[in-house]
Amino acid sequence: MSTDGPADQLTPGFRGRPRPDGVALPPGQYLERGFPVLTAGPTPHVPTDRWALTVCNEDRETWTWSWADLMALPQDEPTVDLHCVTRWSKFGTRWRGVSLDVLLADVRSSAQYALVTCYGGYTTNLPVADLLGGRAWVAHTYDDRPLHPEHGGPARLLVPHLYLWKSAKWVKEIHLVRDETRGFWERYGYHDYGDPWREQRYQGD
């Protein structure tokens, strides 16, 4: 049936975009210049005067920061690449926020896993080690502007070395737990770790 290839060829005639040159995209990703939105439900709108972030350890001790507390902490300005499991990657995004190294510095815990919960009810899980080492932030500013609610404002988790569903929008609580507890998408079959470079999209990948 094919007009320009052997009969067993897949999608004959498909050419695709010009191949990105000198750009390192994780497998199966394409380059996106906009900033798409993927959320499972309505966008929560949380005023900063009612916002708080709580870390809860495995002994149920808690540490809480108000918006003013968060702003008073040392701020980072990471520029990072984003990789969404829906296949788009966006390079060089500019953020401002507080490193999890700072937030977890005084938290007593030997737990290895985190379950992040959010305003609106979203949850996701990841290892505590991936929150540390200058690789994760609670981000409140994107491209020099307050983070829009669609993208997780007033503040979202930012863990750019994992697929973007781990970078939970509207972050509210970080529970440090001994046993890995699956979050929202993970319970629907998405990967517990989600490394874009190893293409860990679904459980079993």
Next chain:
Amino acid sequence: MASGWRVATLVDATGASTSARTLVLDVPGWAGHRAGQHVDLRLTADDGYTAVRAYSLGSSWDPAAPTRVEVTVQRVPGGEVSPYLVDDFAVGQRIEVRGPVGGWFVWEPGAGGGAPVLLLAGGSGVVPLVAMVRERRRADDRTPFRLVYSVRMPGDALFLDELTGVRRRDDGVDAHVVWTRGVPPGLADDRPPGRLTLRELARHGWPADLAPLVYVCGPTGFVEAVSRMLLVLGHDASAIRAERFGPSTT
């Protein structure tokens, strides 16, 4: 769920609108899907380059034709994949398929204890919602459905005959179309084209006190606007399931 790539063959294709095409694929080994789920399609170029995109399944799963999978692809001008699938990919040719994917944006008979269902579609976001209507039909289910379908103009509308016209055959599924840019000639009401309003949503959707399951699918701006209206109308945020596509509005 998603268990690796299968080689599928295009067995049928029909124009669904002036800019969309429905592809019927035969996927050997396909193990069934639920209404609202999607598939990943992988396209391969001569040099081995591949591109993958997710498309909502438009059909309910038919045990009598278990390897049949249907998607409706909207042509995105300048897009990498959709122009090929709408204009070039021919019956008899092959493509790789993975899925079904997604377990959140789904409906099946009895969901939510048989709660009524409110479907809110923007543009080609109607595809997974039509899969839910078809699943209801296939299962002879009587759950009351309402669909509000926001679409630009007659040439863009998908499944219109099936939902509202001569091929309509779903008692208990009330569909209301909102034309945002241009209305069909001879339309009975004289509503000028324009976006869905809160008043229209209140009138053509279910009241919140019936606690319907709500599925919203469309471009980001549509989903954001409709979700806000639903909350204003008293719907519980946890009953609203949303799927967005395209860039954000900001």
